[in-house]
Amino acid sequence: MxxxxxxxxxxxxxxxxxxxxxxxxxxxxxxxxxxxxARIVQHGMDxxxxxxxxxxxxxxxxxxxxxxxxTVIFTAVAGIMMLFLPGQVPLAGKGLSSMAKRSVDLLxxxxxIVGLYVISHGHISPGGGFQGGTxxxxxxxxxxxxxxxxxxxxxxxxxxxxxxxxxxxxxxxxVGAVALFAGYPFLSNLAAGFPxxxxxxxxxxxxxxxxxxxxxxxxxxxxxxxFFSMVKKKSGEG
Amino acid sequence: xTFAHLIMLGLFLLGFWCVLTETDLIKIVVGFNxxxxxxxxxxxxxxxxxxxxxxxxxxxxPDAAKIVDPIPQALTLTAIxxxxxxxxxxxxxxxxxHRHYGTTDLDELREIR
Numbered sequence: 001m002x003x004x005x006x007x008x009x010x011x012x013x014x015x016x017x018x019x020x021x022x023x024x025x026x027x028x029x030x031x032x033x034x035x036x037x038a039r040i041v042q043h044g045m046d047x048x049x050x051x052x053x054x055x056x057x058x059x060x061x062x063x064x065x066x067x068x069x070x071t072v073i074f075t076a077v078a079g080i081m082m083l084f085l086p087g088q089v090p091l092a093g094k095g096l097s098s099m100a101k102r103s104v105d106l107l108x109x110x111x112x113i114v115g116l117y118v119i120s121h122g123h124i125s126p127g128g129g130f131q132g133g134t135x136x137x138x139x140x141x142x143x144x145x146x147x148x149x150x151x152x153x154x155x156x157x158x159x160x161x162x163x164x165x166x167x168x169x170x171x172x173x174x175v176g177a178v179a180l181f182a183g184y185p186f187l188s189n190l191a192a193g194f195p196x197x198x199x200x201x202x203x204x205x206x207x208x209x210x211x212x213x214x215x216x217x218x219x220x221x222x223x224x225x226x227f228f229s230m231v232k233k234k235s236g237e238g
Numbered sequence: 239x240t241f242a243h244l245i246m247l248g249l250f251l252l253g254f255w256c257v258l259t260e261t262d263l264i265k266i267v268v269g270f271n272x273x274x275x276x277x278x279x280x281x282x283x284x285x286x287x288x289x290x291x292x293x294x295x296x297x298x299x300p301d302a303a304k305i306v307d308p309i310p311q312a313l314t315l316t317a318i319x320x321x322x323x324x325x326x327x328x329x330x331x332x333x334x335x336h337r338h339y340g341t342t343d344l345d346e347l348r349e350i351r
Contacts, residue, residue: 006258014251021243037307044308045295053293053308054315062312069316076323080330124296130319200296219319226326230333 048189049196049205050123058128059208063187066211067172070218074169077222084229095148104146111139119216123205129212133219140224144231158228161221168218175210242283249276261344263332267325274321278314285310 040053040061048056058066095101115135122128176187178194187207190196194206203209249272256269285307291300293308336342339350 003259006255009258010251010255013254014247017247017250021247024243037309040308041293041305044293045299051294051296053295053305054311057308057312058315065316069319072320073323076327079327083330083334125294126292130315226330230330 045199050208051200055123055128059211060189073222077225080226080229096146100146122212123208129215130219133216136220137223141227161225165221168214171214175207246276246279263342267328281310281314
């Protein structure tokens with residue numbers, strides 16, 4: 001009975017979506033909505049100083065949207081930490097074999113460097129704060145699995161991660177506020193006097209590398225906090 | 239409408255079916271994620287230009303007519319991040335439910351209540 005109702009609903013939705021999709025013309029989006037994409041493709045590099053136009057859109061044209069996006073992560077982390085209230089001690093795992101531990105030791109500096117590269121080259125090559133931050137968060141999750149939660153919690157303290165995440169959020173707002181003091185709208189980039197540099201150089205694109213660094217720290221600390229909150233258990237439980 | 243749109247439609251309906259009929263909460267979250275993936279596919283499809291190049295003007299700018307639209311790609315990135323955040327929140331709620339009731343099955347949860 002339930003499945004029959006679900007099937008009818010699904011077919012109805014499918015018919016609606018099919019008629020909506022068949023209304024999409026064959027020509028691609030950029031040709032349909034010509035002006036904004038065409039402007040970004042032609043002038044994006046001069047406007048933002050970033051050769052990676054996706055990063056340019058994300059941290060310059062739509063930087064306010066990105067601020068909201070990082071607020072969403074912040075809210076999710078806050079909600080998850082509220083669900084798993086403090087006072088619960090980490091589950092003491094023994095971790096995996098010594099061979100796995102040595103392999104992670106060898107891997108650790110390289111993963112750190114890859115994360116740093118992806119964050120710092122966000123305005124030049126594919127990548128940026130969100131991706132690089134995720135790579136860094138993977139590192140703490142890997143440590144947590146291989147060495148056990150007890151070790152991980154000593155290695156990178158819980159409070160340090162919380163402070164890092166909040167500090168990164170404040171840094172994001174401060175970089176945006178610099179433009180306000182220069183007399184320009186919140187989060188404006190080159191117009192507010194951030195040095196543009198030569199597009200394609202590591203030090204270029206105004207405030208984009210700064211925002212990338214802040215977002216990277218925020219995502220790394222946030223995802224690590226989410227994982228760590230989830231593997232915690234109350235001291236009494238088995 | 240193209241073949242990619244049909245795949246997107248199929249994926250979306252698959253996720254919808256999963257959300258409607260499954261009773262296990264984890265599988266419902268998987269269904270939500272399948273629906274989300276289909277929408278991301280639609281966004282990326284909209285940005286695509288036949289024979290397109292990535293929107294990175296380095297070391298040399300590709301032919302301007304071949305560069306794919308960067309705006310939907312940036313929106314996709316935003317959607318992925320928000321999807322990850324909501325998935326994490328859903329999963330933590332399920333973890334707490336499992337700790338309190340010992341099950342993630344909706345029917346069993348209704349009986350317990």
